[in-house]
Each structure stands twice: as C-alpha cells, then as structure tokens.
Amino acid sequence: MSDLTELEAIGMAASLVEQLDAPGIGDEIYALAAELYPICRSITGPGVRETLAILQRSVPLEVREVPTGAPVLDWTVPKEWSIRDAYIKNAAGERVVDFREHALHVMSYSTPVRATMPLQELKKHIFTLPDQPDLIPYRTSYYNENWAFCMRQRALDALPDGAYEVLIDSELKDGVLNYGEYVHVGESSDEVLFSAHICHPQLANDNCSGLALLTLLAARLKGVKTRHSYRFLWAPGTIGAIAWLAANETNTSRIKHGLVLSCVGDAGGPTYKRTRRGDALIDRAMTHVLSAATAAPNIIDFFPYGYDERQYNSPGYLLDVGLFQRSQFATFPEYHTSADNMDFIRPEHLAKSYSWIVGAIDILERDRAYLNLAPKGEPQLGRRRLYAAIGGDKDSYAKSLAMLWVLNLSDGGHTLLQIAERANTPFATIAAIADLLEEKGLLAKA
Numbered sequence: 067m068s069d070l071t072e073l074e075a076i077g078m079a080a081s082l083v084e085q086l087d088a089p090g091i092g093d094e095i096y097a098l099a100a101e102l103y104p105i106c107r108s109i110t111g112p113g114v115r116e117t118l119a120i121l122q123r124s125v126p127l128e129v130r131e132v133p134t135g136a137p138v139l140d141w142t143v144p145k146e147w148s149i150r151d152a153y154i155k156n157a158a159g160e161r162v163v164d165f166r167e168h169a170l171h172v173m174s175y176s177t178p179v180r181a182t183m184p185l186q187e188l189k190k191h192i193f194t195l196p197d198q199p200d201l202i203p204y205r206t207s208y209y210n211e212n213w214a215f216c217m218r219q220r221a222l223d224a225l226p227d228g229a230y231e232v233l234i235d236s237e238l239k240d241g242v243l244n245y246g247e248y249v250h251v252g253e254s255s256d257e258v259l260f261s262a263h264i265c266h267p268q269l270a271n272d273n274c275s276g277l278a279l280l281t282l283l284a285a286r287l288k289g290v291k292t293r294h295s296y297r298f299l300w301a302p303g304t305i306g307a308i309a310w311l312a313a314n315e316t317n318t319s320r321i322k323h324g325l326v327l328s329c330v331g332d333a334g335g336p337t338y339k340r341t342r343r344g345d346a347l348i349d350r351a352m353t354h355v356l357s358a359a360t361a362a363p364n365i366i367d368f369f370p371y372g373y374d375e376r377q378y379n380s381p382g383y384l385l386d387v388g389l390f391q392r393s394q395f396a397t398f399p400e401y402h403t404s405a406d407n408m409d410f411i412r413p414e415h416l417a418k419s420y421s422w423i424v425g426a427i428d429i430l431e432r433d434r435a436y437l438n439l440a441p442k443g444e445p446q447l448g449r450r451r452l453y454a455a456i457g458g459d460k461d462s463y464a465k466s467l468a469m470l471w472v473l474n475l476s477d478g479g480h481t482l483l484q485i486a487e488r489a490n491t492p493f494a495t496i497a498a499i500a501d502l503l504e505e506k507g508l509l510a511k512a
C-alpha cells in the first residue's frame with residue numbers, strides 16, 4: 067500500500083454508519099408508512115394498538131398502558147375513543163360524507179351522534195378549508211366533548227338544502243392510553259431518546275413517516291454495539307409524552323441527547339429546531355450534518371410550541387431534545403389536510419432523512435477528545451506513510467489538512483466535532499483520521 071492509498075482509504079462511511087445504512091432503506095420506510103397510513107389513529111383507542119402491533123413485527127417494542135383517569139403530571143389520561151363508522155346521508159340514502167372513504171372525515175374524539183337535521187343546522191358541525199376546496203381538513207377535540215365532520219368545501223357547496231341523516235358510531239369510555247417503548251442497551255446507561263407521535267389518523271408525512279423511520283432505525287440498531295443506550299418512544303402527542311415522563315421520573319436524568327421526529331418524508335427542509343439550551347451536543351451534531359449535506363438547512367431556535375420537544379424541554383426536565391423535520395410543520399399547504407397522503411412523501415426523501423439521523427448518531431457515538439502523543443512540532447507523517455502527495459489531488463490535500471487539524475487540536479480540550487467544525491470538514495472524515503492516527507500510535511483517547 068502506498069502512502070497515498072492509506073490516506074485515501076479514509077472514506078466517509080465509518081463502521082457504525084455502514085452498519086446502520088443500507089440500500090433500499092427509503093423503500094422499506096415508505097412501505098411501512100403506507101401500511102400505517104389508512105389506520106384511524108387518535109390519542110387513544112384501537113388505532114394506536116393496531117399501529118403498534120404492526121411496528122412490533124419489526125421491533126420488539128413494549129406496549130405500555132395507562133388507565134383512563136390516571137393523573138400524569140398536571141394532566142389526566144382521557145377516556146378511550148373508538149369509532150366504527152360515520153356518515154352523512156342525503157334524502158336518497160346515499161353517503162355524501164363517508165368515514166370509510168377517509169378517516170379525516172370525522173373530527174377526532176367526536177362524541178356519538180345519530181340524528182336527522184336540516185343542512186343549515188348540520189353546517190354548525192362541519193369543517194372545511196374554503197381556500198383549499200378539494201382538501202379535507204384534520205380536526206380534533208380531545209378535551210372538549212363535541213362532534214363534527216370534516217369535508218371538502220366543493221362537496222359541501224354541492225349539497226342541496228334539505229334534511230340529512232347523520233351518524234357517528236363512536237364511543238368514549240374508560241380504557242387505556244397506549245404507547246410503545248423500546249430500549250437498545252449500549253455500553254453506557256446514558257441514553258439517547260428518539261420520539262415520534264402516533265396520534266394522527268391517515269396523514270402520511272405527519273406522522274406515518276416518523277413512526278416508520280424510527281421503527282426501522284430501531285430495528286437496524288438492534289444488531290449494533292453502541293456506546294450509548296437508545297430509547298425509542300411511539301406515543302400520542304402531548305399526553306403520551308407527559309404520561310411517559312410521569313412514569314419515568316427517576317429515569318429522565320439518563321437522557322443526555324434526543325430527537326423528536328415528524329414530517330420526515332417530504333422534499334422540503336431539512337429543518338432542525340434546537341433544544342431550549344440551544345448549544346447542546348445534539349444541536350451541534352444536527353447542524354453539522356445538515357450543513358454538510360445541504361446548502362441552506364432551516365435551523366431554528368427553540369420555541370415552546372410544536373411537537374413533544376415542548377414536554378422534554380419543559381423547565382422541570384430540560385432534556386436536550388431537538389426536533390428534526392423536512393418541511394417545518396404548519397408551513398406547507400398539505401399540512402393537516404388530506405393532501406398529506408402517500409404521494410406527498412417519497413422513498414428518496416425518507417432515505418435522506420434516515421441517513422442524516424444516522425450521521426448525527428455517529429457523532430453522538432464517536433465524539434470525544436484525543437491527545438496528540440507527539441505534540442512538539444509536527445510528527446513526521448511520511449515516515450508513518452501518512453503523508454499524501456499534495457500535487458494536484460484536491461481530495462488528498464483536504465485529507466492531509468484534516469489530519470493536521472486533528473493533530474493540532476488534539477490537546478485533550480477539543481473534541482472531534484469541535485475539530486470538524488473548525489476545520490470545516492465532515493465529522494466522519496475527522497473521526498476516521500483519528501482512528502487511523504490512534505492505530506499509528508500518534509493519538510490516544512483523552
């Protein structure tokens with residue numbers, strides 16, 4: 067092997083990334099999301115259990131139960147909601163709105179109703195999107211007993227006056243709130259938390275994409291040795307995260323880093339919302355990965371609205387959990403409408419989202435400080451076959467420069483990520499160089 071090839075052999079793909087990444091991952095995530103898509107989920111009920119049962123085929127996650135009425139932090143677990151059927155029928159007995167056609171047609175947590183009423187009265191219980199007349203909106207009423215239908219404005223406009231038969235065959239009763247939990251045990255009890263919300267019905271990007279990506283990530287991680295332990299949560303938004311926090315008061319201090327995932331399958335973004343702290347390792351890791359991968363990532367500061375990062379970053383916990391998305395929620399026209407369907411997400415976008423998250427995991431796993439064991443002057447790299455001939459080969463030059471950065475900053479006070487940031491070089495390259503220098507006896511872990 068020549069001097070040059072040894073340096074050139076340093077690729078972007080480090081061992082962990084190789085083990086987690088795989089061709090076809092985007093198609094696998096997409097197929098799983100497609101299977102979850104038609105299920106009518108809510109914050110409780112059979113749709114959540116059906117979804118978790120599908121995920122269990124890929125990962126041995128535990129299905130947890132918290133009973134209705136249980137106090138969880140400042141909240142109370144609500145009644146369990148289920149729905150069998152719902153429709154609006156015209157005078158001819160035809161279903162002009164049909165729950166079986168789309169789960170979004172019924173406001174989530176609608177109380178049961180069976181009545182016949184004039185259109186004018188029925189309209190008080192109908193949501194549409196006048197600006198997007200061909201789309202069905204997504205509406206919920208979890209903590210306020212009410213019933214409503216959601217429909218296309220164009221379909222509503224086509225309804226003649228008259229009496230309509232209305233049925234919502236739903237039930238609100240004492241039951242349980244469910245969430246799924248899986249822990250991958252690493253060398254350390256320090257944990258990385260991954261969390262995705264499981265409460266949305268028939269919406270593809272928000273959040274079948276996140277549920278499916280997390281599941282296949284957990285499945286891949288299962289066979290891999292890691293430094294950290296990894297905890298995965300598939301939980302209903304807000305109340306699920308709150309129920310988990312309430313049940314794990316003594317465990318939350320183990321969580322050192324985390325990411326909430328939602329809307330990870332569209333072409334937009336990428337978006338990363340920082341932790342409340344703002345400069346946590348996960349913030350720097352995601353910023354580094356996304357900045358290296360895309361020209362203009364949308365990296366935003368924490369604000370106390372959005373997904374369950376709100377709960378994890380609440381002042382009583384202050385866990386370093388950020389939010390990863392493609393398009394930022396509520397900024398795209400398909401958001402919370404029937405246009406958030408399986409055509410809106412694509413395997414190639416899911417594959418990219420997956421690879422960026424794996425890139426961040428690689429940083430969490432391998433970031434550490436080293437000591438240069440020959441710190442007086444530059445060590446003679448040529449003698450150790452580490453010096454690349456510079457002439458003409460830009461890549462070799464970049465790697466040689468990266469190696470000099472690693473040697474120069476390995477004083478025990480700079481971690482590899484800090485070196486990667488300062489050298490403006492991908493972390494994977496810096497980490498691979500550190501491995502090589504350690505093998506050559508020039509570096510030791512600090």
Ligand code: ZN
Binds near residue numbers: 266272402
């Ligand atoms: Zn949503």
